[in-house]
Amino acid sequence: MSEPAQNPAPQPAPQMSLPRTIAYMSAAVLIALGAGLGQGFVSANISQIAGDLGVTTTEASWLLIAFIVPRSCLPILLIKIRTQYGLRRFTEISTIVYVLADFAAVWMDDLRSAILVEFLSGSASASLSTLAFLYMIEPLSQQWRMRLGLPMALCFLAMGPSFARVISPALIGDGGLLRVHLMALGMALISLVSVYVLPLRPVPHMKVIRPLDLISFALIACGFSAVITGFVIGPLRWWTDAPWLGALLAAGVGAFAVAMVIELHRKEPLLDIRWLASPAMVHLTGALLIFRIILSEQSTGAPRMFQVLGVAPSQLVTLFSVICLFTLLGTLACVAWMKPTRVPQFHFVALILIACGAWMDSQATMDTRPEQMILSQAMIAFAGMLFMPPAMITGLISAMKKGPQYILSFIIIYISTQSVGGMIGSGLFTTLVNHRQAFHYQGLMEELATTRPIVAQTLTDQATALAPQITDAALRRAQVVTQMATDASNQAYVMAYNDLYFLTFLLAVLAASALCLHVFRDWLAARIEARRTPTPETSS
Incomplete structure (x- = not known):
């Protein structure tokens, strides 16, 4: 999560030389990728991690929770911490925590130590996202900070999880996760050197942290933790089989409610409710929330569907390389053509691209492979960066018009819609896929009843083909029945993912329609207001 500084910008420093500008922006790219790779390595290699730790995939999912929770919560206080204790100290401590977390990851050998390491990594990632933004805008003039600095920082922060899937197969090989941890440690050490060699401009210190800020932060953090945990574990353990999930979500809603009551009665609130x-x-x-849920299709859909179809991670490298490339191209399109007045047009084009890409994906079959989804996923990746920077800039402009203290309130919106919204979208989509898979599987098994002549004939033919390998007739028939059930299960999963893609298509079309209606309403209101307002000639 990237976030702007709360204090008014200091007087602009002399223009940096080109080599120094490149150095600062390269440091920003490295730090941003480091912040995103942490989550990407966990989500892309969750099965491998579970095997190395000797736990189930469901138990290993707690590692993702341990990473996401601090990454979602800590930015609420990071602006005030940076303002009160100084930018230099904030930069050094954040990077040192990043190095220590990656160093400890090399030695983790059980689930408890791994959860602690991921919690430290998530805490460092929250700080690194801020540093990536600060280093990206540091060498830029005021007019280019919003137009170039913000989109580029968001681009590389968003690219991290996809880039992790590009490099993970080459790093893992036959050596397990050791080389993944060593690469993360190397990036952390380079980032540590960068922040010492390339200092940021200092900002004035101010005592801005109040005791009630800590109470509100704790309540909001509890709410975020409950929501994230519920939507990660819910689809895995299944909602109705784990009653504690309902109590956890209810407690999270209660924590949010108490935090809102506290903030509404404060003279200097942490958040302006x-x-x-x-x-x-x-x-x-x-x-922002709807769009983030729609974009969950890219992280929840294609990778998991190909995993069901038996596609190896190395076969997904080309697909995710294209996703990274078009994420960058979408950012460059924003830099070239983005203006505050063009935000609705950017959002409309983004939603149409997502609708087209999701509709193309909804035609998947058992024979679909990553090459057939390159175009659709590239469209979705391009659309993601057409939507996010303009929306982010719109919110920041609105916050800065109200005053610097409102920036933190907007940051909470961005956190809740991106980090928490991403987990909600992933949890809902996984739940939908599991539900629809069971529905389709039941229908397929009814069609594959052995009492049907065509099914019985198919069983006989396939059992006969296995006669040279298996001499026992009963074993041959059991083998054929098992294989048929496996094929039916995989087919049901593909049909369920097609339902997910089609639902994404419908959501994107509905969102585009709502955007058109909103723009038409604003245009109509402006016309009516213009007719009511007397012109100078009429007044005279």
Whole structure:
């Protein structure tokens, strides 16, 4: 998560030389990728990690929770921590924690130590996201910070999880996860050197942390933790089989409610709840949340469907390389053509691209391979960067018009819609896939009843083909029945993912339609207001 500084910008320093500018922006890219690779390595290699630790995949999912929770919660306080204790100290401590977490990852050998390491990694990742943004805008003039610095920082932060799937197969090979941890450690050490060699401009210190800030932060963190845990574990353990999930989510909602009550009665709140509840901010929050849930199709859909179909991670390298490339191209399109007045057009094009890509994916079959999804996934990746930077800039401009203290309130919107919204989207989509897979599997097994003549004939033919390998007739028939059930299960999963892709298509079309209606309403309101406002000639 990237976030701007809360304090007013200091007086601009003299223009940096080109080599120094390149050095600062390269450091930003390295730090941003380091922040995103941590989550990507866990999600891409969860089965491998579970095997190395000797636990189940469900138990290993707690590692993802341990990483996401601090990454989602800590940015709430990071702005104030940076303002009160100084940018230099904040930079050094953040990077040192990053190095220590990656160093400890090399030696982790059980689930408890791994959870602790991932918690430290998530904490460091929250800080690194801030540093990536600061280093990206450091050498830029004021007019280019929003137009170039923000989109580029968001690009490489978003690219991290996909880039992890590109490099993981080559790193893992036959040596397990050791080389993955060593690479993360190497990037952390280079980042540590970079922050010492390339210092950021200092900002004035101010005592801004209040005791009630810590209480509100603790309550909000509890709420985020409950939601993230519920939507990660819920689809795995299944919602109705784990009653504690309902109690956990209820406790999370209660923590959010108490935090809101506290903030509404403070003179200097951590979050301005009234401003967040204004129609403009509710609209922005809804747009960001819906879009983040729609984009969960790329992280939840294709990789898991190909895993079911038996596609090796090395076969996904080309697909995710293209996704990374088009994420960058979408960012460059934003830099070239983005203006505040063009935000609706950017969002409309993004939603149409996602709708087209999701519809193409919904035609998948058992024979679909990554090469057939390159175009559709490239469209979705390009659309993601057409939507996010303009929305982020719109929110920041609205916050800065109200005052620097409102920036933190907007940061909470971004956190809740991206980190938490991503987990909600992934959990909902996984739940939908599991539900639809069971539905389709039941239907397929009814069609494959052995009492049907065509099914009985197919069983006989396949059993006969296995006669040279298996001499026992009963074993041959059992083998054929098992293989047929496995094929039916895989087919049911593909049909379930097609339902998911089609649902994404419908959501994107509905969102595009709602955007058109919203723009038409604003245009109509402006026309009516223009007719009501007297012109100077009429007044005279």
